[in-house]
Each structure stands twice: as C-alpha cells, then as structure tokens.
Amino acid sequence: xxxxxxxxxxxxxxxxxxxxxxxxxxxxxxxxxxxxxxxxxxxxxxxxxxxxxxxxxxxxxxxxxxxxxxxxxxxxxxxxxxxxxxxxxxxxxxxxxxxxxxxxx
Amino acid sequence: xxxxxxxxxxxxxxxxxxxxxxxxxxxxxxxxxxxxxxxxxxxxxxxxxxxxxxxxxxxxxxxxxxxxxxxxxxxxxxxxxxxxxxxxxxxxxxxxxxxxxxxxxxxxxxxxxxxxxxxxxxxxxxxxxxxxxxxxxxxxxxxxxxxxxxxxxxxxxxxxxxxxxxxxxxxxxxxxxxx
Numbered sequence: 001x002x003x004x005x006x007x008x009x010x011x012x013x014x015x016x017x018x019x020x021x022x023x024x025x026x027x028x029x030x031x032x033x034x035x036x037x038x039x040x041x042x043x044x045x046x047x048x049x050x051x052x053x054x055x056x057x058x059x060x061x062x063x064x065x066x067x068x069x070x071x072x073x074x075x076x077x078x079x080x081x082x083x084x085x086x087x088x089x090x091x092x093x094x095x096x097x098x099x100x101x102x103x104x105x
Numbered sequence: 106x107x108x109x110x111x112x113x114x115x116x117x118x119x120x121x122x123x124x125x126x127x128x129x130x131x132x133x134x135x136x137x138x139x140x141x142x143x144x145x146x147x148x149x150x151x152x153x154x155x156x157x158x159x160x161x162x163x164x165x166x167x168x169x170x171x172x173x174x175x176x177x178x179x180x181x182x183x184x185x186x187x188x189x190x191x192x193x194x195x196x197x198x199x200x201x202x203x204x205x206x207x208x209x210x211x212x213x214x215x216x217x218x219x220x221x222x223x224x225x226x227x228x229x230x231x232x233x234x235x236x237x238x239x240x241x242x243x244x245x246x247x248x249x250x251x252x253x254x255x256x257x258x259x260x261x262x263x264x265x266x267x268x269x270x271x272x273x274x275x276x277x278x279x280x281x282x283x284x
Contacts (some may be wrong), residue, residue, distance in 0.1 A: 013211060013213050014211070015211050015213065015214070016213075029179075030175075030176060030179035033179075033180065042202075042203075044210075045206070045210060046210050047180065047206060047207060047208050047210035047214075048177045048179070048180040048182060049159075049161050049177075049207075049208035049214060049218065050208075050209045050210045050211055050214035051176060052163065052165075052166065052173060052176050053165075053214045054214065056165045057217075069172070071175075072171045072172050072175040073172060073179075
C-alpha cells in the first residue's frame with residue numbers, strides 16, 4: 001500500500017469507515033446508506049452529496065472498484081487495498097479501545 | 106397562476122444565504138420554479154411549507170449525470186435544475202425523520218465541495234477579473250480619469266471581499282472538521 005493512501009485513510013472518517021465496511025459485499029450507494037442506517041440504529045444517515053463524493057474519491061484511490069450498473073445505480077465492491085486499509089484502521093481502533101479501557105478501569 | 110420574479114444576487118461565498126432565501130420563500134407560500142438569466146428567481150404561489158433547499162457543486166456529477174441524480178432521488182431529494190455549475194435540490198422538512206437533513210452529512214465532504222468551488226469558480230473568475238480590471242484601473246489613473254478609477258476600485262474591492270469571505274467560510278468549515 002502506498003504511503004499516500006495510508007496517510008489519507010488512517011485514521012479515516014466514520015463515513016469512510018462504514019462505506020468501506022459495507023462494500024466488503026458488492027452494493028450501490030443507496031444500498032450502503034440503508035445498511036449504515038440499520039447498523040447504527042438510525043444514528044448515522046449518510047447524505048447523498050457525501051456518499052457520492054466519497055465513492056468517487058475511494059474509486060480514484062483504488063480502495064473500491066466499479067462492478068456493474070443496475071438501473072442507473074453503480075455497484076461497487078472493496079478491492080484488496082480497501083481490505084488492507086480497513087484492517088489497519090481496525091487495529092488502530094482496537095488499540096484506542098484497549099488503552100481507553102485500561103485507563104478508565 | 107401568477108408568477109413572481111425576484112432579482113437577487115448571491116456571491117460565491119453566500120450559498121447558505123441563497124438556500125435560506127429559497128426556503129423562506131417556500132415558507133411564505135412561494136415555490137421556487139427556476140433561476141435564470143442574470144440571477145432572476147422565478148416563483149409560483151403554493152401552500153406554505155417548510156422545504157429545505159440545497160446546492161451542490163460537483164464536477165464529477167456533471168460527467169456522470171444519471172447516476173449522480175439517481176443517488177439524490179433515492180435519498181428523497183428532488184432535483185430542480187442546474188445554474189452556473191450548481192445543482193439545485195429540495196426536500197420537505199416533513200420527509201426528514203427527526204433532525205434536519207442536508208445533502209452533506211460530514212464536514213470532510215462539505216470541505217471537498219468548497220474545494221471544487223474554489224478550483225473551478227473562485228480561481229478562474231478571480232484571475233479573469235484581475236487581468237481585466239487591474240490594467241483598466243491603472244490606465245484610468247494614468248489618464249487622470251479619477252471617477253472611472255474610483256468605480257473600478259470599488260469593483261476590485263468587491264472582488265477581494267468576495268474571495269476573502271469565501272476563504273473565511275472555508276476555514277470556518279475546516280476548523281469545524283478538525284474539532
């Protein structure tokens with residue numbers, strides 16, 4: 001993974017994290033919006049401008065790739081790089097969680 | 106039905122004001138139809154309603170029109186028109202569950218949009234005006250045409266003011282994102 005990708009995506013925004021997480025299985029933008037809303041009990045509702053911008057950016061950076069189009073909706077899925085970024089971010093969050101637990105217990 | 110036309114100028118830095126203006130008109134029973142020409146806003150009478158208006162500026166959205174608009178439609182935003190590169194959307198507040206929605210849900214994407222506006226609008230327009238106005242201004246001073254020079258000076262100051270307020274809006278958003 002190149003240093004630029006690492007710098008931009010670790011740590012990543014909550015929006016980017018959920019999008020990448022959902023795209024471990026192929027889905028379109030609105031599908032991701034719905035999934036994230038379910039997963040967070042309605043707490044996080046991704047807006048269309050944010051969603052559209054994030055998908056284009058992640059595709060450009062090679063974290064996700066275009067699979068096919070269905071009814072004017074582009075379906076994307078995570079690439080190997082996307083999975084690696086997600087793993088790095090997960091490790092960071094685990095460390096964060098562990099340290100906070102220790103400090104607060 | 107009588108149509109109402111309002112001439113109103115909003116600079117690049119006043120997007121929020123423009124959105125608020127359209128919302129306020131709708132609340133007062135004037136539904137936005139279109140904006141055209143030199144900043145002429147057209148409205149028709151309607152039942153007063155709280156409707157949120159939003160503008161997006163996304164060069165990638167111009168290139169992939171159909172899927173870009175589909176994404177907004179899926180999320181319940183009605184697409185109205187394009188004007189000077191901006192796409193206009195609206196969504197009734199009643200269709201939003203709980204808190205008020207915008208077309209951006211985080212500061213990172215709001216900043217991204219402001220960066221697009223800066224690159225494709227502020228820089229080209231700024232350069233054009235600078236290249237056109239500064240020589241005219243200097244020329245007027247050399248000719249001792251002080252009236253014209255004063256007029257051009259005011260215009261130049263206004264341009265500087267617009268760019269400065271845009272920068273202020275950008276950094277306000279950036280500070281918010283870093284918090």
